[in-house]
Amino acid sequence: MMRKEAEPPATGSRAWQRRQRVAQILASAERVFAEAGFEGASMSALAAAAGLPKANLHYYFGTKEALYTALLDSILDLWLSATDSIRPENDPAEALAAYIHAKMRWSRTRPNASKVFANEVLHGAPYLGSYLAGDLRTLVREKSRVLEGWIAEGRMDPVDPPHLFFAIWAMTQTYADFGAQIRAVLDRPDLTAQDHARGTETVLRLVLKGCGLRFGAAESPGK
Amino acid sequence: MMRKEAEPPATGSRAWQRRQRVAQILASAERVFAEAGFEGASMSALAAAAGLPKANLHYYFGTKEALYTALLDSILDLWLSATDSIRPENDPAEALAAYIHAKMRWSRTRPNASKVFANEVLHGAPYLGSYLAGDLRTLVREKSRVLEGWIAEGRMDPVDPPHLFFAIWAMTQTYADFGAQIRAVLDRPDLTAQDHARGTETVLRLVLKGCGLRFGAAESPGK
DNA sequence: GAGAAGGCTGACCGATCGGTCAATCTTGTT
DNA sequence: AACAAGATTGACCGATCGGTCAGCCTTCTC
Numbered sequence: 386m387m388r389k390e391a392e393p394p395a396t397g398s399r400a401w402q403r404r405q406r407v408a409q410i411l412a413s414a415e416r417v418f419a420e421a422g423f424e425g426a427s428m429s430a431l432a433a434a435a436g437l438p439k440a441n442l443h444y445y446f447g448t449k450e451a452l453y454t455a456l457l458d459s460i461l462d463l464w465l466s467a468t469d470s471i472r473p474e475n476d477p478a479e480a481l482a483a484y485i486h487a488k489m490r491w492s493r494t495r496p497n498a499s500k501v502f503a504n505e506v507l508h509g510a511p512y513l514g515s516y517l518a519g520d521l522r523t524l525v526r527e528k529s530r531v532l533e534g535w536i537a538e539g540r541m542d543p544v545d546p547p548h549l550f551f552a553i554w555a556m557t558q559t560y561a562d563f564g565a566q567i568r569a570v571l572d573r574p575d576l577t578a579q580d581h582a583r584g585t586e587t588v589l590r591l592v593l594k595g596c597g598l599r600f601g602a603a604e605s606p607g608k
Numbered sequence: 609m610m611r612k613e614a615e616p617p618a619t620g621s622r623a624w625q626r627r628q629r630v631a632q633i634l635a636s637a638e639r640v641f642a643e644a645g646f647e648g649a650s651m652s653a654l655a656a657a658a659g660l661p662k663a664n665l666h667y668y669f670g671t672k673e674a675l676y677t678a679l680l681d682s683i684l685d686l687w688l689s690a691t692d693s694i695r696p697e698n699d700p701a702e703a704l705a706a707y708i709h710a711k712m713r714w715s716r717t718r719p720n721a722s723k724v725f726a727n728e729v730l731h732g733a734p735y736l737g738s739y740l741a742g743d744l745r746t747l748v749r750e751k752s753r754v755l756e757g758w759i760a761e762g763r764m765d766p767v768d769p770p771h772l773f774f775a776i777w778a779m780t781q782t783y784a785d786f787g788a789q790i791r792a793v794l795d796r797p798d799l800t801a802q803d804h805a806r807g808t809e810t811v812l813r814l815v816l817k818g819c820g821l822r823f824g825a826a827e828s829p830g831k
Numbered sequence: 832g833a834g835a836a837g838g839c840t841g842a843c844c845g846a847t848c849g850g851t852c853a854a855t856c857t858t859g860t861t
Numbered sequence: 862a863a864c865a866a867g868a869t870t871g872a873c874c875g876a877t878c879g880g881t882c883a884g885c886c887t888t889c890t891c
Contacts, residue, residue, distance in 0.1 A: 424645060504731075544814075547793060563774075
């Protein structure tokens with residue numbers, strides 16, 4: 386649950402190589418955990434996906450649980466980074482639109498990360514629980530206060546801020562988490578750029594108009 | 609994927625007892641599969657939850673996979689039953705509101721069923737795939753045509769119908785599937801009736817206003 | 832009330848699970 | 862060149878997995 390950057394080790398050094406290996410294992414593990422879930426992903430499958438012997442994963446992470454939580458930890462950073470646009474001095478419509486765009490982009494570019502997160506929460510968040518009740522709750526309260534400010538100033542309709550966040554998370558992440566269902570219904574082997582554009586436009590429309598804000602076509606911000 | 613009602617067997621008869629047992633096993637299996645996923649739910653755990661010896665489950669269902677697909681099958685009926693209100697002769701606002709209410713009610717009363725379904729889709733719908741590409745796709749096309757009719761008549765804004773369905777599914781089911789996250793953020797051991805009311809109101813607001821339809825408070829249908 | 836059929840279950844099976852470890856190889860330091 | 866520390870791996874472990882089966886019990890039929 387901690388983030389630390391600091392002293393980047395010299396390229397090629399021992400510590401650097403170690404980080405490379407760890408990153409390589411986490412990248413392939415993200416795919417396996419997304420497809421199979423925590424219980425369904427076996428250490429041998431994770432090892433095969435990483436192109437390494439099973440014992441090597443245990444050398445780096447100790448246990449399957451530790452590998453999983455390390456992966457979750459790396460995914461969490463992505464989850465929070467998109468709310469930056471929601472600040473009191475910004476325009477509500479532009480801020481929410483930027484947030485939605487960021488979330489939709491994340492679903493398109495990192496669907497497996499989204500699925501790992503979704504799977505964790507779906508099964509009761511046994512490892513993420515304390516984080517959800519901690520950092521995330523704090524973040525939502527903070528951003529909710531911004532929305533309440535906008536509402537009090539008459540800049541948007543009185544939408545319940547936490548529930549608005551739940552709705553935005555749900556609508557944007559569904560394109561990653563439930564991509565199989567969307568692909569099946571739309572009859573596509575993969576979602577096209579146009580599908581994503583239409584999805585983004587639909588989410589923008591519901592949220593912006595739902596909050597009493599202006600909504601032009603996807604990329605025309607004018608009134 | 610088939611539905612059959614026909615000849616209800618006499619109470620107390622052999623066939624009747626068998627159905628009772630099957631229903632009892634499916635009910636407890638729904639809970640276990642929802643909490644642990646397909647791979648995470650062991651036959652011994654399923655047996656313990658049902659209060660029966662493991663071999664008894666195999667007697668009724670043969671394999672774990674058969675038990676799982678039987679459960680999925682029983683859940684699917686619920687999934688489709690709520691779209692009845694979306695018919696050309698109905699009022700768009702009332703029809704969508706009824707649909708959303710039905711979906712929200714389902715999330716509150718049958719969260720485990722929703723989770724089992726979500727877990728299946730999340731991991732690529734290996735068992736439901738053909739259903740999603742069959743019955744569900746057909747249903748969405750049919751209902752989308754109704755929405756397109758309303759749009760053509762100027763009775764609602766030009767929202768992309770399939771994506772509107774994706775959004776509604778996502779927003780309503782999130783209260784079941786990601787309930788752990790919502791409870792954590794709201795700091796509740798369980799969601800209250802008021803939480804659900806606020807969630808319902810938020811979804812109604814986004815969808816109705818997003819579609820250019822009237823939206824009064826939750827239960828006041830007036831202009 | 833005897834036989835058949837269906838319901839039930841303890842004991843067991845091979846396969847696979849997550850994890851361990853000693854031996855070996857590679858790399859950095861001196 | 863010699864040594865230490867880190868990295869790698871095949872072989873192996875006990876536990877648990879899904880599944881099987883022979884035998885017992887209960888219930889219905891005639």
